[in-house]
Amino acid sequence: MGWLGLDDTDSLMEGCTTYSFHLLLESLPTSVTVVSPRLVRLWPFAQHRTRGNAAVAVELLVEDEVEFIQYLEGFWNDHLLPTKGKISPSQHDDREQYPADPGMVWFSSQQPAEEFYTLAVQSEVDLTQVPTADRSWGGQGRIGATAAIAWRQKRCTWEAIAWREINRHGQLERAVCEQALTLVDSMPSTFLSRDPRKGTGLVAPRGPCPVLFGVRARDSTSALEAGSKLLAAESTESTVGMRVFVTNQATDDHLSHSQKATVAHVEILSRGNCVITTESGKWLAFAESGSVKKLAQWLQPGDVIEGYGLSPEFGVLHLEKLRVVSAHPTQHRPMCGECSVRMKSMGKGQGCRCPKCKQRTDDAWDSVARIPPAESWVQPPVDARRHLARPLEWEDSTDSSSFMGNQ
Numbered sequence: 429m430g431w432l433g434l435d436d437t438d439s440l441m442e443g444c445t446t447y448s449f450h451l452l453l454e455s456l457p458t459s460v461t462v463v464s465p466r467l468v469r470l471w472p473f474a475q476h477r478t479r480g481n482a483a484v485a486v487e488l489l490v491e492d493e494v495e496f497i498q499y500l501e502g503f504w505n506d507h508l509l510p511t512k513g514k515i516s517p518s519q520h521d522d523r524e525q526y527p528a529d530p531g532m533v534w535f536s537s538q539q540p541a542e543e544f545y546t547l548a549v550q551s552e553v554d555l556t557q558v559p560t561a562d563r564s565w566g567g568q569g570r571i572g573a574t575a576a577i578a579w580r581q582k583r584c585t586w587e588a589i590a591w592r593e594i595n596r597h598g599q600l601e602r603a604v605c606e607q608a609l610t611l612v613d614s615m616p617s618t619f620l621s622r623d624p625r626k627g628t629g630l631v632a633p634r635g636p637c638p639v640l641f642g643v644r645a646r647d648s649t650s651a652l653e654a655g656s657k658l659l660a661a662e663s664t665e666s667t668v669g670m671r672v673f674v675t676n677q678a679t680d681d682h683l684s685h686s687q688k689a690t691v692a693h694v695e696i697l698s699r700g701n702c703v704i705t706t707e708s709g710k711w712l713a714f715a716e717s718g719s720v721k722k723l724a725q726w727l728q729p730g731d732v733i734e735g736y737g738l739s740p741e742f743g744v745l746h747l748e749k750l751r752v753v754s755a756h757p758t759q760h761r762p763m764c765g766e767c768s769v770r771m772k773s774m775g776k777g778q779g780c781r782c783p784k785c786k787q788r789t790d791d792a793w794d795s796v797a798r799i800p801p802a803e804s805w806v807q808p809p810v811d812a813r814r815h816l817a818r819p820l821e822w823e824d825s826t827d828s829s830s831f832m833g834n835q
């Protein structure tokens with residue numbers, strides 16, 4: 429028994445680590461048994477991240493390790509090493525592209541420590557921090573490959589991935605049956621298959637990669653069933669194969685623990701992007717984040733909030749989930765009992781006076797409760813999610829606390 433991991437084989441046209449991995453598993457010697465392939469999403473802000481930012485690994489039962497290592501050596505030299513140095517295309521033009529630097533690792537008896545997984549999904553990791561494998565090949569990709577093996581699957585979801593016929597690799601148009609997708613989306617266990625607001629599918633990637641679709645579910649049986657439904661539909665294009673991966677998507681593994689903080693200042697930037705300054709740093713709600721943005725824009729100094737997010741650098745939190753714990757009330761001068769007109773301050777310590785009847789009172793404030801636009805946790809709409817946060821509609825995704833009222 430042992431663990432094999434692979435990462436960073438993305439490259440133009442041929443590129444996708446899952447596809448390279450599928451080919452590797454397909455051609456394994458017959459003395460090797462595949463247990464359960466896994467797809468592990470890594471730190472989304474990693475400098476050298478690959479396009480999909482996912483590494484793959486598998487537990488294998490190996491009868492003849494000498495023969496197996498020879499097979500890996502051959503596969504590495506023939507199929508993986510040639511991807512080194514190729515630049516993968518990005519859907520995001522704003523970031524620098526690093527050439528592929530594939531890596532493959534083999535741990536023959538035990539998994540590396542779980543701490544390495546946590547480190548690799550929540551922070552920048554470099555090669556010097558990677559636990560030593562029994563055998564390893566290549567460069568930068570060894571980070572993700574090792575992290576994928578180190579994952580302990582405390583929480584997991586599943587994804588059935590199908591790959592296109594080789595003559596279609598590089599083409600942008602994909603044919604996945606719309607009706608079958610609607611059916612798949614209505615299965616209780618699938619998630620993030622369709623965008624209910626736009627009515628568009630979310631299973632097919634954009635760009636030239638060899639993946640036809642990836643359909644996500646909360647259990648392996650449903651992932652397989654959903655994938656098979658899509659494959660069987662007449663208007664879905666033909667594929668070279670499909671595999672169900674266990675994944676760390678939608679597990680909250682990449683997110684910080686929830687944090688509570690008091691709002692000091694709220695700034696609304698262009699397009700509605702919102703920066704909340706708190707005593708524990710700046711919390712960012714992006715324009716695309718829907719209800720999160722709306723709630724963030726509503727906040728005022730003194731409000732107590734709780735959030736989960738990704739922290740690209742110390743003191744910055746990109747919000748994935750947000751709620752108001754308590755809202756600071758708005759303060760007004762009291763109304764005049766006679767005229768129902770709001771009284772005005774006469775200056776510090778001078779009391780208030782009705783502008784109409786000139787009646788005076790002591791210096792006083794009326795508190796008016798503020799009711800937030802959402803009374804519990806909010807999250808971005810499905811098309812704006814990173815597939816890393818656990819959806820709120822799943823039980824126990826967060827504690828069930830809701831708005832406590834005004835302080």
Ligand SMILES: [Zn+2]
Pocket residue numbers: 764765766767768769782783784785786787
């Ligand atoms: Zn009055």
